[in-house]
Amino acid sequence: MTDEQVVEYLRSRGRVETPDGLTRSVMEAVAHTSPPKRSLVAVPLGTAAVIGTLLLVVVALGGSGTAGDRATSSSPTLSGLPASQSPAPSASPSHGASDSPTPLPSRSADRPTSSAPPQGERYVAVDGFAITVLDHREADLLFAEPDRCISENDYTVLFPDAWYTNTQTGDVAACSWFSPDFFEVTAPGTAPDAIWIELSIVDGTVGYTSLTDVFYNEQLSIAGREARRVEFNPEPTGDPRFRVYHYVIPLGRAGPTFVAYTDNRMADDYELAKAVLDRLVASLGE
């Protein structure tokens, strides 16, 4: 036995004759399918809304958000009834590596914000998705036939079949972490290094005490709720290259809040992570 025989065996698996009648059989099956599902909500391009000076000074976002404590609401709702008002808004961050991140300096009211995607990027409407998503070929392919993840936190998302997500682990709900690489949860409640995307339900509301480097802001509607898509640098006085891309969906006036998050420290391919996150969030409520 040689390795050549191993290869020859593997090659032989591809040497099969296509049976007669395959095309006809396929087309007969296609003819019996129902019409394709189309999106119920079409969000046209250009619905971006500038946050401008509307600052929600409630919770300061700090840190990478890839690890640390997670204040997971016990009764969040995204697709169901209006969210419970019971969780009190938190004055401390509930999504981040630190329990008490340093508040960022106040932001100048006339500081410009952006509603246009960063250079080289564009949002496009994709059939079946309720919101626009970043134009990204690889992400499109990843969602050719996505897998579905159902969280006990009352949301369902589609994600790339080739990617990995978590089952419920301690206080972390299923479908909270997503990565193209296999990962294991070694410390309860702590996100593994391998994850690229995190979905979480945080107590209270999420806002921005100061965003000196806002690269993109858009207000949109997701699963019938007001939502915001933002790309920014939460550490404007630190690493100027740090980028955070997240969605914030308030589930109640005082919280809790659904946050879908990635950043260029946790994702090896940040652009792909953003595009996947778009599609993942766009599938909420499908």
Add this chain to the structure above:
Amino acid sequence: MLDIVRRAQGRDHEAFELLVEEHAPEMYRIAAAIVGAADAWDLTQETFVVGWEQLPRLRDVRAFRSWIRRICVNRSRNWLRHSHRQAGLASLEDEEGRAAERLHASRGFEAAAEARIVLEDAFLRLPPDQRAVLALHYSMGLSIAETAEAIGVRVGTAKSRLSAGLSSLRTSLATEGVAPSPETVT
């Protein structure tokens, strides 16, 4: 071809049939290489049914081939995952026949036949992801980059799965008493 894809996106059955004629043989071969010829027909059907349903979502019509290939690979891997329990039952039934074949081969002086049986058993025990990578790269002749794209992983991940799959096959050969070669498969 691009125009045909666009027409099919517009729900043109004739155009879609042209795409099926063009790509079904490859999808059939992919499915056969990953799961075996017995189920390749059904998987090819499923692939194009899903393709027909999802086609309006495909924005880059130039990517149709990669896209339909991805669907086929996903379907095949899911088939393996979902049929895992049944495979356990089936393997009991198959075992007698395989044992007879193996006995015949060992007596029958056909080392190649014995090796093939051993490899077949080993291949069927591989995790779906490794089977898919080996099938796409070796059986279908796709490059590592094309294989990675078809599966939806990075090139490095595809390489590591390829290496793990080959290693498993070699280990199985050694376990069965068929000495693996120290040569490296590339």
